[in-house]
Amino acid sequence: DGGITQSPKYLFRKEGQNVTLSCExxxxxxxxxxxxxxxxxxxxLIYYSQIVNxxxxxxxxxxxxVSREKKESFPLTVTSAQKNPTAFYLCATSSGSYEQYFGPxxxxxxx
Amino acid sequence: xxxxxxxxxxxxxxxxxxxxxxxxxSDSASNYFPWYKQELGKRPQLIIDIRSNVGEKKDQRIAxxxxxxxxxxxxxxxxxxxxxxxVYFCAALVGSSASKIIFxxxxxxxxxx
Numbered sequence: 001d002g003g004i005t006q007s008p009k010y011l012f013r014k015e016g017q018n019v020t021l022s023c024e025x026x027x028x029x030x031x032x033x034x035x036x037x038x039x040x041x042x043x044x045l046i047y048y049s050q051i052v053n054x055x056x057x058x059x060x061x062x063x064x065x066v067s068r069e070k071k072e073s074f075p076l077t078v079t080s081a082q083k084n085p086t087a088f089y090l091c092a093t094s095s096g097s098y099e100q101y102f103g104p105x106x107x108x109x110x111x
Numbered sequence: 112x113x114x115x116x117x118x119x120x121x122x123x124x125x126x127x128x129x130x131x132x133x134x135x136x137s138d139s140a141s142n143y144f145p146w147y148k149q150e151l152g153k154r155p156q157l158i159i160d161i162r163s164n165v166g167e168k169k170d171q172r173i174a175x176x177x178x179x180x181x182x183x184x185x186x187x188x189x190x191x192x193x194x195x196x197x198v199y200f201c202a203a204l205v206g207s208s209a210s211k212i213i214f215x216x217x218x219x220x221x222x223x224x
Contacts, residue, residue: 099160
């Protein structure tokens with residue numbers, strides 16, 4: 001768990017602004033994931049990447065964008081097109097065993 | 112589409128009693144089913160998982176059962192303790208290349224003293 005960092009822990013933005021959430025890992029895991037957590041709705045997959053320079057949309061990709069230029073980094077941009085961006089965002093990684101290791105999360109508040 | 116349903120959404124049991132959480136999945140090709148525990152203010156952590164080549168797996172007070180024919184799996188916690196209070200998520204590995212994990216909506220388990 002200590003090998004995945006997300007910063008900042010809390011983030012505040014005004015409506016209409018794009019914001020980028022960082023996720024860095026030193027576990028040498030190939031796959032990385034972004035989830036959104038809302039009360040009562042569990043973890044919903046936004047984007048995932050199994051290898052550098054490649055990524056796929058999850059179930060709720062609209063209004064979000066990602067990049068995977070380095071194995072260690074998988075930043076998520078929340079764009080102004082996302083209608084309800086206020087949420088808790090979790091980054092995760094996995095190796096060939098499928099177990100997912102989660103970062104500490106970023107709580108984004110957009111007003 | 113790919114879906115994992117989880118019940119109940121909340122569960123309250125007396126300390127020492129057992130708790131059972133049930134999940135169903137839609138992708139018949141799924142072959143890996145993990146369970147995660149998320150304590151208040153913390154990140155989810157894997158507590159147990161099961162693969163489709165077995166029907167049951169136990170780890171001390173926790174057990175998971177899998178019925179592939181019916182496409183459902185369950186988490187059983189026996190002799191519950193206060194530290195078992197948390198939100199529990201079931202999940203299933205899905206996708207054409209078994210590339211992503213889909214989570215259930217979670218169960219908030221409360222242990223009454």
